[in-house]
Amino acid sequence: MKEKAAWRMNGFLGLLLLLLVVAGALYFAIVQYNPLYAILAGILALIVLSGMTVVQPNDSVAVIFFGRYLGTIRDDGFFITVPSLRKRVSLRVRNFNSDTLKVNDVDGNPIEIAAVVVFKVTDTAKALFDVEHYTEFVRIQSETALRHVATKYPYDTDSEQQWSLRGNAEEIAGELARELEERLSVSGVHVMEARLTHLAYAPEIASAMLQRQQANAVVAARQKIVEGAVGMVEAALEQLEQKRVVQLSEDMKAQMVSNLMVAIVSEKGTQPVMNAGTVR
Numbered sequence: 001m002k003e004k005a006a007w008r009m010n011g012f013l014g015l016l017l018l019l020l021v022v023a024g025a026l027y028f029a030i031v032q033y034n035p036l037y038a039i040l041a042g043i044l045a046l047i048v049l050s051g052m053t054v055v056q057p058n059d060s061v062a063v064i065f066f067g068r069y070l071g072t073i074r075d076d077g078f079f080i081t082v083p084s085l086r087k088r089v090s091l092r093v094r095n096f097n098s099d100t101l102k103v104n105d106v107d108g109n110p111i112e113i114a115a116v117v118v119f120k121v122t123d124t125a126k127a128l129f130d131v132e133h134y135t136e137f138v139r140i141q142s143e144t145a146l147r148h149v150a151t152k153y154p155y156d157t158d159s160e161q162q163w164s165l166r167g168n169a170e171e172i173a174g175e176l177a178r179e180l181e182e183r184l185s186v187s188g189v190h191v192m193e194a195r196l197t198h199l200a201y202a203p204e205i206a207s208a209m210l211q212r213q214q215a216n217a218v219v220a221a222r223q224k225i226v227e228g229a230v231g232m233v234e235a236a237l238e239q240l241e242q243k244r245v246v247q248l249s250e251d252m253k254a255q256m257v258s259n260l261m262v263a264i265v266s267e268k269g270t271q272p273v274m275n276a277g278t279v280r
Helices: 011-031 035-050 124-129 134-150 169-187 203-243 250-265
Strands: 008-010 052-055 059-065 068-073 077-081 085-090 094-097 101-104 110-121 189-201
Touching: 008 011, 011 035, 011 052, 011 077, 035 052, 052 059, 059 124, 068 124, 085 124, 094 134, 101 134, 110 134, 110 169, 124 169, 134 169, 134 189, 169 189
Parallel strands: none
Antiparallel strands: 008 077, 052 077, 059 068, 059 085, 094 110, 101 110, 110 189
């Protein structure tokens, strides 16, 4: 099923036609005393009246004649069309907020996740006839796509080569929107945006994962401190040798490296040790 334009004409012309038909019915009924023509004119007036419809801005009317889809009126205004069953479909932009879902990420950790989906109907025929209820279809498919994307990535990762749900929010949102667009295309719905609104570890593991994150942060910070300390010690030794401030043996270099590393890496204040002897 694909949307097409329905036949319609200006509603004010139809209103004028209705007045003429009503006048004709009155003429035959009162002046000519011809009940048959009066009844026929009355039936014609009812047919013209039943074909009148008003379309609001960002709204549409699907025209269905004895089970056959004749087309859709998208223009806003007052129209007269084929007397038939008419169904209205909103073309406005709408939001869908998913429930908070509990799923397992790619590492098997239970997490809570939710998303908001911004969508609009672009094909009224598909929305009405290719799916049972397109709003319910959007809800189910949105939650299905959200579950699928959540199980493909870890909640968090230390690797820069791998995406994570927490660290790559924009990329995850883009992938979710693309998957939703593919899933919802059968219903004539266009996904404008999809974005995570809630992301957290499940309560039963939240405390343990917080400790894990804190431990990872401490390890990463220590690694940075050690890397910086090594560079500082290396630079100090190179400057001492270049400026020939003192001649150091290998044992003295090792001791100096040890002292400098302790002084730089230690979290507490350190006291320098003065060597009163002669350096040889």
